[in-house]
Amino acid sequence: MKNKLKKNISATLLGGLAGLINGLFGGGGGMVVVPTLTDLIGRERKKAQATAMLVILPLSLISAFLYSSFGYCDPNTLIPTMIGTAVGGITGALFLRKTSDVILFFLFYTLMFFAGLKMIF
Amino acid sequence: MTVLFVFFGLIGGFFGGMGMGGGTFLIPLLTIIGGLEQHLSQTINLIAFIPTSFIALIFHVKNGYVEVKDALFLLIPAAVFTVIGAFAARGTDGALLRKIFGAFLVFLSVRGFLSRKKENQLFKSRNRKDNF
Known part of the structure; x- marks a missing residue:
């Protein structure tokens, strides 16, 4: 039980880190999401890479919208x-x-x- | 000049299509060789991969590789922090952002080599087709 909580907290923090990186650098969030899915959650590589896309795509949409609205395009x-x-x-x-x-x-x-x-x- | 950017896209897209993080490749190409300002490279990278990722994602869902619950769990904090990150980028000078991004790349490559070394030690006797 305690382990599960610890895992959930780590996953939340790493999710936040992936978001921060993707927003700050306009990419690279997958470099955090994929290892989180494989090493922390225990998914196999192929599933982790596919699942990471479902995380990164919405992040990229948000960041792309923001960056464009800042006038960088x-x-x-x-x-x-x-x-x-x-x-x-x-x-x-x-x-x-x-x-x-x-x-x-x-x-x-x-x-x-x-x-x-x-x-x- | 236009041809050069198509070529950069090809290289970034190629690595991206193999699931190796195309953006970490495209941004340096656009900035170092293309001579673009860092924020502009980042915007182009963000937008350029949206259609390709969308199509790839549809195929992955159809093949049953996407764990929706895992994605949503990570997506909630990630979405909040991506907004913070984007505003932080706006507040950062392009030349400094470029240096920070460079440091991020160096960190990723060192981490990549170290994890590879660890995996090699763990699976020395096995012929693994799927790693790093």
Whole structure:
């Protein structure tokens, strides 16, 4: 019983953190939601990733509305980027599991590391 | 210039479609190479993934992968804090926000490598297809 309460409190706090990150950075909430679902709630990876989308999509709608109302938007860059994400998204979904996850893993996190450093300095 | 942004979208979308957090990729591309102001990159990232996520979500629901109760439980506090986060972003200078976001990326990549190392130790003998 006490454990369940502790788990619920942690999940609530982590949900809040995911929201804060998604609002502050305009993305990245999934990086908190997915581990919460797998490590804390105990869902398998695939379910966690799918469920995270149901959390992140409404958050993105709220943030997108707020950011646009703050005046941060430019259709001339938005539209081409959006065409790219649509085509890339479908390709990525089809490509899933057809490639070595080890290579992708290192590529993904190494690029992320250097991009982060570049943004700090 | 337009072609460049389509290309950024393709890369971000590709990782996003594989469930690897496309936004954490698209924002740095837009900011570092595209030269966009941080807030603008974040807005574009937010909006650009909405249609793709929506379609992907429909497929996931149909396949029975979405745990609605879990999502709602996390969504309630998340929705409140996302509003706070968005207002905090508005109150933060773009150059500073960019640095904070950069630190977030460094943290995520270090966490990613550490969790990978832990998993490798745990499942050394098993040939796992589904990890990180």
